[in-house]
Amino acid sequence: MGYSTHTKLERDTNMVHTTEAGSEYAPIASEDEDxxxxxxFHAVRIWRWRFYALLFFxxxxxxxxxxxxxxxxxxxxxxxxxxxxxxxxxxxxxxxxYVNRNLTSDFNSSKFMGDPRPELDTAWxxxxxxxxxxxxxxxxxxxxxxxVVHLKGGGYIGGLGIMHSLHCLxxxxxxxxPEYYYSQGEQDWDDINIHVDHCLEALRTQVLCRPxxxxxxxxxxxxxxxxxxxxxTQESVCVDWDAVHEWMKARAVTIHDVIGPLGS
Numbered sequence: 001m002g003y004s005t006h007t008k009l010e011r012d013t014n015m016v017h018t019t020e021a022g023s024e025y026a027p028i029a030s031e032d033e034d035x036x037x038x039x040x041f042h043a044v045r046i047w048r049w050r051f052y053a054l055l056f057f058x059x060x061x062x063x064x065x066x067x068x069x070x071x072x073x074x075x076x077x078x079x080x081x082x083x084x085x086x087x088x089x090x091x092x093x094x095x096x097x098y099v100n101r102n103l104t105s106d107f108n109s110s111k112f113m114g115d116p117r118p119e120l121d122t123a124w125x126x127x128x129x130x131x132x133x134x135x136x137x138x139x140x141x142x143x144x145x146x147x148v149v150h151l152k153g154g155g156y157i158g159g160l161g162i163m164h165s166l167h168c169l170x171x172x173x174x175x176x177x178p179e180y181y182y183s184q185g186e187q188d189w190d191d192i193n194i195h196v197d198h199c200l201e202a203l204r205t206q207v208l209c210r211p212x213x214x215x216x217x218x219x220x221x222x223x224x225x226x227x228x229x230x231x232x233t234q235e236s237v238c239v240d241w242d243a244v245h246e247w248m249k250a251r252a253v254t255i256h257d258v259i260g261p262l263g264s
Contacts, residue, residue, distance in 0.1 A: 090143075091139075091142040091143050091144075092160065093135070093136075093139050093142075094160055094244050094247060094248070095243060095244065095247055096239055096240075096244070097239070097240040097243055098237055098238065098239060098240065099237075099238055099239075099240045100235040100236070100237060100238070101235060101236055101238040102235055102236075103232065103236050104232060108123070111123040112124070112173075115177070115180075116177050116180040116181065124170050124173070127166060128163065128166055128167065128170065129245075129248075129249055129252060130163070130245060130248030130249040130251070130252045131159055131163040131167070131252075132157050132158070132159055132252065132253045132254060132255070132257075133157075133158060133159055133160070133248055133251040133252060133253065134151055134155040134156070134157065134251045134252075134253050135148075135155055135156045135157070135158040136155060136156075137155075137156075139156075139158070140156050140158075143158075145158075149258050149259070150258070150259040151253055151257050151258055151259065152257050152258070152259055153257075157253055157257070157258055160244075160248065161206075162244075163248075164202065165202065165203060165206055167199075168198075168199030168200075168202055168203055169199075169203070171195060171196060171199050172196060172199055172200070175192070175196045212236065214234055214236055215234065216230055216231060216232050216233070217230075217231045217233065218230060218231060219231040
């Protein structure tokens with residue numbers, strides 16, 4: 001019993017050393033350095049490095065995907081360009097959504113083609129419904145408009161540019177059928193000719209301003225072996241006209257809703 005106590009005291013005394021500065025310290029015995037703990041710390045460092053590497057790789061792939069998507073949108077949406085720096089886009093309150101449409105089959109062409117008839121006149125009347133719409137004071141301000149015409153019940157009368165283009169197309173359609181549309185009474189043909197000439201020029205500038213840059217090709221058909229026919233193989237990118245037209249019709253006003261000039 002005494003021998004054991006003496007031996008332990010000598011071992012504890014030998015473990016105490018004096019540094020050059022005179023302070024004492026007890027070195028850690030080799031049996032306290034657990035190798036399992038050291039391996040655990042090493043494993044944590046490895047997994048931490050792997051986690052950050054995987055995170056960086058995932059973020060890189062996501063950034064590459066977003067960049068590729070933006071490139072495709074810029075490349076394929078010539079009719080609805082993304083916002084571009086230094087280009088001022090005119091204000092419009094209309095809700096705009098883009099959809100794919102087939103220009104040869106998705107626009108009820110049969111109603112608007114052919115000789116004058118009640119069905120054709122009704123189709124044009126419905127298409128031009130909503131030519132005049134009620135605008136708010138904010139709309140007028142954002143459009144930088146002045147000297148605007150007031151409406152009864154508040155607001156101002158205005159319209160979207162598409163309706164002027166449609167009005168011009170209707171006028172030209174009527175112009176090529178004078179026996180039907182201009183047979184009632186005497187007509188001022190000078191005024192009619194000037195109006196139609198104005199409409200043609202307005203449509204020309206609109207086509208040049210927003211040209212359809214989609215590609216078409218040519219093909220031979222059984223109906224002609226002299227001149228090939230145009231072949232349209234791609235859908236176009238179009239404004240969702242039905243949605244815009246419903247929005248316009250909900251705000252429609254007529255000339256009877258305007259307040260005349262002062263003194264009238």
